[in-house]
Amino acid sequence: MDAVIKTFPAVPDYLDKPKTNRPSEAEVMKAVETLLRWTGDDIHREGLRDTPKRVVKAFREMFDGYDKCPAEELGRTFEEVAGYDDIVLVKDIPFHSHCEHHMVPIIGKAHVAYLPDGKVVGLSKIARVVDIFAHRLQTQEAMTAQIAGVIQDVINPRGVAVMIEAEHMCMAMRGIRKPGATTLTSTFTGAFKDRPEEQLRFVGMIRGTRD
Known part of the structure; x- marks a missing residue:
């Protein structure tokens, strides 16, 4: 009988420091x-x-994000949460990054939320994770997915929601030259992905509505 060889998925790149x-x-x-x-x-x-x-x-x-590991920032969690299990949202996190296509700035803000599953992470750690990914050559789409992915994989909450709003200088300063145009991207995992009402609550909390 042939031996069964198990294969395991590779560790996602965003969980470690890039090899430079x-x-x-x-x-x-x-x-x-x-x-x-x-x-x-x-x-x-x-x-x-x-x-x-x-x-x-x-x-x-x-570009000091290449020297830091986002997973390490999320390594310490706290379980004394008095049973709290609702949305934790850190919104309006300012960041600056650089477009990997033209190496000109991307300037914006990130909104990051998760639904705890018995433990929480320090709020400053979420902002640090945003900065680590921002301080690398990026596309906004990839950065949005990376932030959500590392939080989901490391602290394993019931769901993660990330929205990024940014202005791209490659669009404002060259090419089509449309200063002030804003790009929005979002990524949802777990309960945020499966339940549209949680997505609406997330967006409502960002916008300051109560619907």
Whole structure:
């Protein structure tokens, strides 16, 4: 009789830190110099003399999400919740990210909710998870799904709801050039996905309605 070989799904990428292969700071500064020359400016003038160094420092800060693990942020939970099992919503979490297609900013806010199943997570941890994913090259659709996915997989609530509202500078500053246009994305898991009334409650809490 042939042995039965069990296969297990791969751990989703969003649960761990991405594997990176960074060049040296000297290489990055040289690349920035090339881009500055490409704009047509003089890289030797006073205002641009230290720009490559500043860009390296700024990129290290804006893309520090590659050095952090979102699952670790959610690792500590609390079970003393006095039986609370209704929606926990953290709304209007401001974030800035960068479009993976043009590397220009995405600026917006995230609304994240979950239905506890006997335990809760620190509210600041949810905001940290948003920042970790935002501080990587992104699409808004992927970021929405990643936030919901890691919360669902790590703390295993009865459901997760995520909505993101953002303005994309790749749409405002170039191409069609429509500043002020906002993109909305949402993802639902568990009870939020299965029960439309929970989705309506989630949206109502975001918008400040009681219906």
